[in-house]
Structure formats: structure tokens, C-alpha cells
Amino acid sequence: MAAFWLMKSEPDECSIDDLARAPGQCVPWIGVRNYQARNFMRDAMRVGDGVLFYHSSCAVPGIAGLAEVASAPHADDSQFDPASPYHDAQSKPDAPRWQCVDVRLVKKTRLLPLTEMRVLPQLATMQVLQRGSRLSITPVTPAEWAAVTALLET
DNA sequence: GCCAACGTTGGC
DNA sequence: GCCAACGTTGGC
Numbered sequence: 001m002a003a004f005w006l007m008k009s010e011p012d013e014c015s016i017d018d019l020a021r022a023p024g025q026c027v028p029w030i031g032v033r034n035y036q037a038r039n040f041m042r043d044a045m046r047v048g049d050g051v052l053f054y055h056s057s058c059a060v061p062g063i064a065g066l067a068e069v070a071s072a073p074h075a076d077d078s079q080f081d082p083a084s085p086y087h088d089a090q091s092k093p094d095a096p097r098w099q100c101v102d103v104r105l106v107k108k109t110r111l112l113p114l115t116e117m118r119v120l121p122q123l124a125t126m127q128v129l130q131r132g133s134r135l136s137i138t139p140v141t142p143a144e145w146a147a148v149t150a151l152l153e154t
Numbered sequence: 155g156c157c158a159a160c161g162t163t164g165g166c
Numbered sequence: 167g168c169c170a171a172c173g174t175t176g177g178c
Binding site for chain 3: 155157158159160161162164165
Binding site: 034035036131132133134135 | 158161
């Protein structure tokens with residue numbers, strides 16, 4: 001049984017349109033530098049899991065499309081790139097600290113704004129809506145997934 | 155730019 | 167292992 005996730009991306013870095021233009025409409029989810037979020041990718045995600053693609057730190061934050069986990073976990077190359085903002089000098093190539101998965105577009109949807117999500121009782125349990133929640137990757141329950149995907153059809 | 159909330163670091 | 171200081175996230 002596949003699981004479901006919400007993954008935040010800053011559209012300045014990688015928007016839903018950037019994902020749509022990427023080769024194979026697939027990108028490695030680089031740049032996660034939080035252990036809890038890394039552990040979700042490294043330990044819990046499976047190929048085929050559903051992903052809510054969320055735009056954060058932008059004019060209208062919200063869910064911008066549906067995607068899926070498209071690879072097993074692998075090393076995040078940006079940790080070894082001194083020119084990258086995600087460079088981690090402490091991480092050694094023989095023991096990479098940061099892992100990521102590839103994420104493939106399923107479909108771009110209408111934008112479901114955070115403000116709309118906040119007033120919908122069926123979404124009230126979503127982790128991304130909880131007070132003080134900052135985690136860039138959060139699990140989504142089957143019920144939440146069903147509610148969000150239904151809303152995106154409307 | 156502000157600031158609440160949370161994560162990480164490092165002295166002890 | 168505690169916890170204060172500092173850094174980051176991310177909505178507004």
C-alpha cells in the first residue's frame with residue numbers, strides 16, 4: 001500500500017512548471033538539510049508513493065500539483081559541490097549524510113492556496129497546517145490525500 | 155522586513 | 167545531558 005507525502009518547494013528554486021520542463025518531468029529532491037525530512041526520504045518513501053507538490057515562500061503558497069516518488073533513495077550530489085548553497089563540508093563521499101529521492105510530475109493542478117486549506121475542516125489534521133510546522137516533507141494520511149485530490153478536481 | 159516557532163550548536 | 171544562544175523557515 002503506497003503512502004502519501006507533502007513536499008515543499010520554493011518556486012524560485014523549482015516550481016511545478018520547472019518540474020514539468022525537467023527531463024522526464026523528474027527531478028532529484030536535493031537540498032533537504034533536516035534530518036527528519038531526510039529520514040522520510042531515506043527510510044520511509046517507496047517508488048510510487050503519492051506526493052502533494054507544495055509551493056512555499058512565495059506570493060501564494062499552496063499545493064500546485066501531484067507528483068510521485070520515482071526512485072529509491074540516493075546521495076544528494078549537492079552536498080559535495082562547494083559551489084552549491086547546499087554544500088556540506090562535513091559530509092564524506094564514502095558516507096553521504098544527505099539522501100534524496102527523485103520526484104516525477106503526475107499532473108499540474110489548479111493552485112490550492114494555503115488560505116483555502118486552512119478553512120477546510122477535512123484538511124484540519126494535515127501536518128503542514130499545524131501551528132509552527134516547518135518541516136519541508138510531511139506524511140499525508142489516505143483520508144487527507146483523498147480530500148486534497150478531490151478539491152483539486154473542483 | 156517582521157517575528158513565531160523550531161532545529162542546531164556548543165559551553166559547561 | 168542541559169540549555170542558552172543562534173540560525174532557519176516560512177507565512178504574513
